[in-house]
Amino acid sequence: MGAVTPAKVLTPAATAAPSPASPSTARAINDRLALELLQEEGPLTAAQLKRLTGLSRPSVADLVERLGAAGLIEVVGESGEQRRGPNARLYGIVAGRAHLAALDVRTDSATAVVTDLLGHPLARAALPVDAVGEAVARLAELTREAGARELHTVVVGAPGLVAPASGELRDTGGLPAWHRDLVAALQETLPARVVVENETNLAALAEQRVGAARDLDSFVLLWLGAGVGAAVVLDGRLRRGASGGAGEIGFLPVPGTPGLPSATDCGGGFHSLAGRAAVAALAAEHGFTGPVEEAVAGAAGEAFLDVLAERLSLGAAAVAAVLDPGCVVLGGELGRAGGPALAARVADRLAALTPVPTQVRATALGGPAVLEGARLAARAAAQDDLFG
Template sequence: MPASPSTARAINDRLALRLLQQEGPLTAGQLKQLTGLSRPTVADLVDRLTDAGLISVVGEAGEQRRGPNARLYGIAADRAHLAALDVRTEGVFVLVSDLVGRVLAEASVPIGGDTGTGPAVEQAVAAVERTAKEAGADRLHTVGIGAPGLIDPATGDLRDSGGLPEWHRSLSAALQERLPGARVTVENETNLAALAEQREGAARDRDTFVLLWLGHGVGAAVVLDGTLRRGASGGTGEIGFLPVPGTGSLPSAKDCSGGFHSLAGAAAIATLATSCGLPASPRPDGPGTAETVRAAVAASGDGGVVRRAAAVSGDGGGVRGGAAAAGGAGAGGEGVAVSGGEEALGTGAGLSASRFLHALADRLAVGVASVVAVLDPGCVVLGGEIGQAGGAGLAELVETRLRGMSPLRTEVRASTLGGTAVLRGALLTARDRAQDDLFTPRA
């Protein structure tokens, strides 16, 4: 049965809006070419979308062209305002954008660990309101929140997670109360980071990949065939709880100590750096440890890390006894084993830095190999501030070590977005949901 005229118009309008969203401003002629619609049909839909306030003329195509056919149409950016939040244990980052994602204002609000739930929520909500006011937004259409912890797939709420501040769970409801017209949604921070890396970062050419988040904590996000997988309870990617060799204990249902977190969390990596002879970091959190990793990469000679690692191992597999080396350092900062040929690594600071990066790659490869054995994603992105700081050198070391541990060929890449990925993912998600709402024809 052919579509009714009203249904056909709705389909054409939505197609045109999606093209404008993906391609940016287009002329009527370009819309005709991309949609395959007739010139009169395109002219009608342009008039409808303009009258509805969804698109507007944003310029002209070509300096020499004038007239209706040269007009560039784009999504009406001021039709709605959006907010994105990156909620962390120590505070919250906020930004407000227009409908096309252009950032208008942003803020960072630290929240001390001894702050009570009520005051902490008030500080976060007030930050959103101030940032919206600074952006000139009278109201917010959609608010996207990225937070650590599990998201209940049935309710969309942040579940109670051990070790996380109580105000995290109360923030969404408080924002909904103070912003009654807004749509407030919460998503796991690592999932949002993966979406951002897929849309704007290191995984733009991948439909299937795993993001290994390396920040204050450790997590993973799984994207298979272009779809983010959350699991039956929303816990896909809780790799911090993964039992691994060498930690001296097993994780529990409420504590990931003894799991992969004990090897790859920021504090564990900072301890590893100290055990390898690097200066102790004054801030063993995600950003502080990222600086330690970045300095180690620079001290080791950046791209030469992999070549020196191969010279030491003799087989391209990194430090021998990778799991043992990782476990020894994780358990007490000792036992980072380098199998002969230390002169190949350099001397002084270069030796310490290379030894640290080598041992860190061994640790990360333990977790990555487990993920690869189950999912075979073909690509793993080392994300978060620490993954970005390690860059291509650390990614290559992990890939080389992984090649000796798994028969499944896997490319390892460094994040290009780092710690900003959560905020970018929250913004992209908010923008998509707002556009879906605004672009849906009303009966």
């Protein structure tokens, strides 16, 4: 699933010189290359495909015929070239070949978007919470509104631990039962592949592809919202950990909390300093009782921001000392509210806490990053299946 694919282990056999590819293997490789180019670059002419792939004109002609016969590409228009002919036709991926859904499921809300194979949003709506049957029915209705009969792939972003081997959403403290019931109902009722991923991991995927980490191979996303979490991307790959618990930074023991966290309660951990409720309480101590996003954006004053940055730097310092990711992105609703000003404050304090050079950047996406990451993951999973 794109950036969330686990790292591969190189075996002795894999280090041997590769044998020449068979004609069928070569065709499959060329077809996939052409489809990836059409995905990234948009519609292309045969001449453009020839230039970008390095293939001969006859090979490109065969490729176009093969992919067209398979229902994967179609003529979507003409280029602006003066000479008309086959090379002036613009070929694009058949967007309606499959329809996908991305879900952002929070503890008290759920949002779904249905897209085509290229990931273009076609319909979006909130889903009922605490009523699993109604939520599934609303998603089916949304699918029809998008002009689709059924879904090929559904990616659900949810809080909690997701077991890497099974994809099971594990029972963790504070996670409502309807989350697991919803996932089970989707898997049982939909003729679609249903994938569950931790919400912060999906947000990191979005930041990596279209957000603040586009130019980075390694970074940690520090999610700042109702709860706190982290997603770890090293050498271009998401690291989930053995049990899916990599990044559960809310349980990190830090100074300044009334106690220690437990296996079922992060109340004594970093969450006690950086979660929404804790940040709102800190703002109130500084005389500000308005929306917490406004406080983080600067309305609660310089002294408040200084203390908040000090708190956030504790979690960032632990991340830097253990992982050396080179960059920490402050994500979530509060990370977006704080913006570059809060990121700069955290960077200043972080530099005094650790010798490991670490940038601090503000999210480019904020809370919508979860849904965006789910959309990107659904597109990648469906294309992997259909493109071969």
